[in-house]
Amino acid sequence: MTTGRPKDQVDTSKPHPARVYDWLLGGKDNYQVDRQVGEKLPQAARENAARNRAFMHRAAAWLAGEGVDQFLDIGTGIPTEPNLHQIVQKINPAARIVYADNDPIVLRHAEALLISTPEGGTDYIQADVRDAGSILEHARTFLDFSRPVALSMIALMHFITDEEDPYTITRSLVDALPSGSYLTLSHGTTDEHPELASSVKTTYREGAIPLRMRTRAEVEPFFAGLDLVKPGLVTATQWYQDTPAPKEELSGFYVGVARVR
Incomplete structure (x- = not known):
């Protein structure tokens, strides 16, 4: 099932963060305007994008291993395998995942996000993180908010300005989660x-x-009011649990996973 606004057209005259990130990860679902931005960025930006993606994989796998079987991923981006649902459903085939993104091009690729195991399920809504109410309203139709949900916000909030109050946006989403839920967040630095x-x-x-x-x-x-999972708020290459330690390198992202009390 997909939810969105099919009438929305991809604006190829302006770069979009999701498409620039796709280019940084070596993807092909981007346009010249996106590549022009990516090509001007230092090589470290591409390397940091890959390290951030690897963190997401480690965090999602750990959460699934801890028994979390519901995920709300906001700022999904253009599908780059393995996607979050592929990571967690490999560990728990019954896991359910809701994806949300504001770029119409992600809607075009929603089918790739919706290939679920028979036991589990995936869903997609075209929505902006600034419209937290709409995201939560839709997520509640697919996820059971009486049980823990892992909220994932990867490489997203550095595109929200101070004037837009990113902390309040995040808090409104976290406050809707039941006790035992988690916030996974990475942020550019x-x-x-x-x-x-x-x-x-x-x-x-x-x-x-x-x-x-x-x-x-x-x-x-x-992460205010939440219990950070060890090792706490660290850079992308420093966060790991039961896997071999990643090569520690300079990072352009702070990351953390925290439990809702």
């Missing part, structure tokens, strides 16, 4: 790449893409 801060910000600004990289102290409030 230049703390370990201070020499790149100016060029990255300029490149996105020239592409008319809002970008607000944040420091560790500024990312911490996204």
Whole structure:
């Protein structure tokens, strides 16, 4: 089942964060305007995108292994295998996943997001994280909010400006989750790449893409009132559980997984 607005057309005259990220990951579902942004970014941006994606895989697999069988993934992006549902349904075939993204091109690829195991299920809604109410309303038709849900917000909130109040947006989503749920979040930063801060910000600004990289102290409030799972709020290559330690490298993302009390 897909939910969205099929009448929406992909605007190929303006770059979109999901398509730029697709290019950074080596995908082909992007346009010249997106590639122009990606090509201006330093090589570290492509490397950091891959490290962030690997974190998502590790975190999703760990949550599924802990018994979580419901996932709400906001800011899904263009499908790049393995997708979140492929990761978690390999561990728990009965897992159910709702994907949400605001880019119409993701809707075009929704079929790839909806290939579920017979025991489980996947669903998709075209919606913006700023419209948390609509996302939650739809998610409740597919997920059981009386049981834990893992909310995933990967490489998303640095596209929400301070004026749009990203902390309140996140809190409104987390507050809707029952006790025992989890928030998985990764957020762009230049703390370990201070020499790149100016060029990255300029490149996105020239592409008319809002970008607000944040420091560790500024990312911490996204987890306010939650219990961070060890190792806590760390960079992307430092977060792992029962897998071999990733190669520790400089990272452009802070990441964390936290439990809802």
